[in-house]
Amino acid sequence: MIKIAVYGKGGIGKSTTVSNIAAALAEQGLTVMQIGCDPKADSTMYLRGGVPMPTVLDLIRQKKNDFTLEDMVRKGYRGVLCVEAGGPTPGMGCAGRGIIAALEKLEEKGAYEVYQPDVVLYDVLGDVVCGGFSMPMRSGYADQVFVLTSGENMAIYAAANIAMAVENFKGRGYAALGGFILNRRNVKNEEEKAAELAANFQSSIIGTLNRSELVAEAEEQGKTLLEAFPDSPMAEEYRALARTMLGICKGEVKVC
Amino acid sequence: MKRSFRIISIYTADVSGVCSALYELGGMVVIHDPSGCNSTYNTHDETRWYDQDSLIFISGLSQIDAIMGNDDKLIHDVVTAARELRPRFIALVRSPIPYMNGTDFEGIARLIETETGIPTFFIPTNGMHDYVIGAGEALAEIARRFVLPSSEKMVRSVNLLGVTPLDFAGKGSVDSLHRILEEGGWTVRSCWAMGDDLDALAQAGTAQVNLVVSSVGLAAAKVLRERFGTPYVVGTPIGAFTDVLMSALERAAGTGENEVSCIDRPQFPDGKTVTLIGEPVTMGSLASAIAQEYRCNAKVLCPLELHDGLLAPGDLVIEGEEGAEAALQRAEIVVADPIYRLICPEGVEFHDLPHEAFSGRCYQKTMKNLMELFH
Numbered sequence: 001m002i003k004i005a006v007y008g009k010g011g012i013g014k015s016t017t018v019s020n021i022a023a024a025l026a027e028q029g030l031t032v033m034q035i036g037c038d039p040k041a042d043s044t045m046y047l048r049g050g051v052p053m054p055t056v057l058d059l060i061r062q063k064k065n066d067f068t069l070e071d072m073v074r075k076g077y078r079g080v081l082c083v084e085a086g087g088p089t090p091g092m093g094c095a096g097r098g099i100i101a102a103l104e105k106l107e108e109k110g111a112y113e114v115y116q117p118d119v120v121l122y123d124v125l126g127d128v129v130c131g132g133f134s135m136p137m138r139s140g141y142a143d144q145v146f147v148l149t150s151g152e153n154m155a156i157y158a159a160a161n162i163a164m165a166v167e168n169f170k171g172r173g174y175a176a177l178g179g180f181i182l183n184r185r186n187v188k189n190e191e192e193k194a195a196e197l198a199a200n201f202q203s204s205i206i207g208t209l210n211r212s213e214l215v216a217e218a219e220e221q222g223k224t225l226l227e228a229f230p231d232s233p234m235a236e237e238y239r240a241l242a243r244t245m246l247g248i249c250k251g252e253v254k255v256c
Numbered sequence: 257m258k259r260s261f262r263i264i265s266i267y268t269a270d271v272s273g274v275c276s277a278l279y280e281l282g283g284m285v286v287i288h289d290p291s292g293c294n295s296t297y298n299t300h301d302e303t304r305w306y307d308q309d310s311l312i313f314i315s316g317l318s319q320i321d322a323i324m325g326n327d328d329k330l331i332h333d334v335v336t337a338a339r340e341l342r343p344r345f346i347a348l349v350r351s352p353i354p355y356m357n358g359t360d361f362e363g364i365a366r367l368i369e370t371e372t373g374i375p376t377f378f379i380p381t382n383g384m385h386d387y388v389i390g391a392g393e394a395l396a397e398i399a400r401r402f403v404l405p406s407s408e409k410m411v412r413s414v415n416l417l418g419v420t421p422l423d424f425a426g427k428g429s430v431d432s433l434h435r436i437l438e439e440g441g442w443t444v445r446s447c448w449a450m451g452d453d454l455d456a457l458a459q460a461g462t463a464q465v466n467l468v469v470s471s472v473g474l475a476a477a478k479v480l481r482e483r484f485g486t487p488y489v490v491g492t493p494i495g496a497f498t499d500v501l502m503s504a505l506e507r508a509a510g511t512g513e514n515e516v517s518c519i520d521r522p523q524f525p526d527g528k529t530v531t532l533i534g535e536p537v538t539m540g541s542l543a544s545a546i547a548q549e550y551r552c553n554a555k556v557l558c559p560l561e562l563h564d565g566l567l568a569p570g571d572l573v574i575e576g577e578e579g580a581e582a583a584l585q586r587a588e589i590v591v592a593d594p595i596y597r598l599i600c601p602e603g604v605e606f607h608d609l610p611h612e613a614f615s616g617r618c619y620q621k622t623m624k625n626l627m628e629l630f631h
């Protein structure tokens with residue numbers, strides 16, 4: 001089982017990218033599970049026609065432990081297994097602790113043994129603001145962390161913070177830094193800035209995604225781009241990125 | 257109000273259970289907590305505190321360390337102390353605060369082990385479970401990490417699993433357990449975990465059978481079953497029940513099958529029923545002994561979390577004080593910790609059986625040796 005966590009600044013396009021990667025991997029015949037680790041609970045939305053689903057924390061809140069694994073998982077496009085951790089009411093509670101509770105509940109209910117996914121993708125909220133948001137990169141969870149960034153300064157800054165956290169946690173047996181993904185916003189010197197960021201962490205830009213209006217158009221339809229426009233050049237970009245990420249996780253592609 | 261306690265006590269929590277189970281094994285036990293779990297432990301839950309040395313520490317977690325995630329302070333303090341004291345192992349114990357803020361104990365344990373070269377592990381307690389969970393998981397971890405590989409079995413040898421003062425505080429309990437087994441023709445290979453050190457426990461893989469004398473020993477028994485194929489028998493050698501248990505040990509040695517003997521209890525169509533309250537293995541075994549000895553019915557009310565497969569037909573799981581009160585409404589004869597007297601209806605014939613894990617030191621002077629109750 002390959003476990004991958006994707007981090008990056010809020011609004012950078014993590015959920016869009018992760019959902020399209022999930023779809024691309026599923027196209028290859030792999031069983032893919034995507035776990036949204038964000039209180040907004042919208043990570044897997046476009047794999048499921050844009051409709052909301054009950055989150056793990058909603059189920060715990062409403063039913064304590066009186067629910068099944070199947071209640072937490074919905075099958076989306078190409079059979080991608082979708083899970084949303086969920087979170088507290090905005091401005092209240094503890095979202096980090098919520099992520100921990102949700103991931104522990106999934107494990108307790110045997111999600112990995114029952115579904116036996118080939119690939120698990122953790123789509124994690126913006127910054128690693130507390131212990132809860134580092135959970136997906138801890139031992140037993142993701143093996144590789146990929147960081148999504150654009151050339152915008154705030155995105156670069158957030159990406160550096162995340163990469164720093166991965167570096168700091170190395171001695172604890174956490175996930176390794178798989179590399180950076182450039183999601184182009186077409187800002188000045190974007191390639192150079194992203195390359196400099198990667199070099200600072202002895203890593204590299206493992207994939208580049210161009211800006212495409214088709215992504216937003218697909219989401220208007222409640223779909224991932226791979227579902228709505230499978231023959232578009234953008235779909236090929238996602239497929240190429242998915243292949244590279246898989247190759248890195250299998251040790252077939254070397255990063256820097 | 258189902259889980260509230262107005263009159264009676266609550267049972268010792270998981271954090272103290274870990275400390276109690278590991279107390280005599282030469283390791284360093286660190287509770288990551290501001291200081292509260294430790295005073296509960298050494299004031300109420302640990303009878304050996306003033307007579308026998310052990311390396312039980314509290315980290316002194318502060319508000320700012322919790323907010324800032326200052327794990328480095330914990331790591332530094334543990335490493336410094338460990339370098340000086342050279343314990344056999346380091347056990348990190350989680351209290352409610354680090355549980356809530358998600359402190360990564362597995363990562364911290366790995367760092368400490370790398371820095372000190374001393375085996376370091378973490379017991380996932382949170383202060384909200386019963387001692388049987390914490391003590392059980394602590395012994396299971398010892399079984400996973402420290403019992404030496406062995407392919408040979410020593411004929412008619414047995415490990416005693418689940419022996420802590422929380423269930424066996426009566427004077428001479430450990431000696432009685434040894435004596436009874438030896439009289440039955442068995443050699444006690446190791447006792448988990450009173451009276452034996454880590455080196456003795458490390459030999460546990462050579463035993464032919466494991467005897468689980470309290471539910472605290474069940475998790476370790478399952479690990480030893482998995483690692484060495486050793487069958488286990490569940491029950492405490494008390495009174496007339498001892499013969500039943502000895503036969504079960506013989507069978508397990510022969511067939512290699514596990515047996516839960518403490519649910520093996522004679523039933524009588526008429527007569528009074530004796531109600532026992534407490535830990536399911538010791539009380540189930542005592543219930544069987546009483547039933548045989550006095551030819552009456554006996555049932556167990558179990559207020560603890562670990563009871564799956566350990567209760568006989570007619571036994572009950574009770575939740576909270578209300579649950580205990582309701583279950584005692586029709587009781588005729590009760591054998592339980594004296595604190596339960598306070599919620600028994602009038603007219604009940606009550607026999608005191610102090611339980612360290614429930615009333616701490618309150619009745620220490622009258623604490624009974626379960627194995628010698630019928631002598």
